Amino acid sequence: MSEKELIDRLASLIAKDTSFQIAKVESVTGLKCLVKPITGEIEISGVSLSFDEEPDFYAVPAVGSIVVVGFYKINKLESRHFIVLATKVSSIILNGDQFGGLVKAPVLSQELEKLQEFCESLKSGTRAALSSLNAVVPGLTGAFDLTMTGKTTGDFNSLENQNVKHG
Numbered sequence: 001m002s003e004k005e006l007i008d009r010l011a012s013l014i015a016k017d018t019s020f021q022i023a024k025v026e027s028v029t030g031l032k033c034l035v036k037p038i039t040g041e042i043e044i045s046g047v048s049l050s051f052d053e054e055p056d057f058y059a060v061p062a063v064g065s066i067v068v069v070g071f072y073k074i075n076k077l078e079s080r081h082f083i084v085l086a087t088k089v090s091s092i093i094l095n096g097d098q099f100g101g102l103v104k105a106p107v108l109s110q111e112l113e114k115l116q117e118f119c120e121s122l123k124s125g126t127r128a129a130l131s132s133l134n135a136v137v138p139g140l141t142g143a144f145d146l147t148m149t150g151k152t153t154g155d156f157n158s159l160e161n162q163n164v165k166h167g
Helices: 003-015 105-133 140-148
Strands: 020-029 032-037 044-048 057-061 066-073 079-086 089-094
Touching: 020 057, 032 066, 057 079, 105 140
Parallel strands: 044 079
Antiparallel strands: 020 032, 020 066, 032 044, 057 089, 066 079
């Protein structure tokens, strides 16, 4: 389904007053969840976490959270239910999950600073040790300095993308 078709379908649902229900999330499995309408009606199983069948971005509602469930008729006997909004989410999936979770930029920066300090100490210590051996094997410090010329541990000041926030 194209993006325009999704938008058109969602717009037509919003135009109808009976296309939404308020419910409580009972369980979540994969891209579907089980919800119980707050009106006391029968539970609805197989509620999609997104309007799109194969979403690139979706929020996984927390069990026990209140959700707005949208639905539309596929035919006279069948309808499709999907989550429109959740009061609490357990996770957010953005373009799959193969890369794991977001990184805590301040913690990463602190750890990289520690690594930089360690590398600088190792470099200084190695140069000092080679300097003491320079009398026995001339040129060791020169060879070491030549090897280290242009080598840096990197600039980690621009790791954080301020457009995406998490906590």
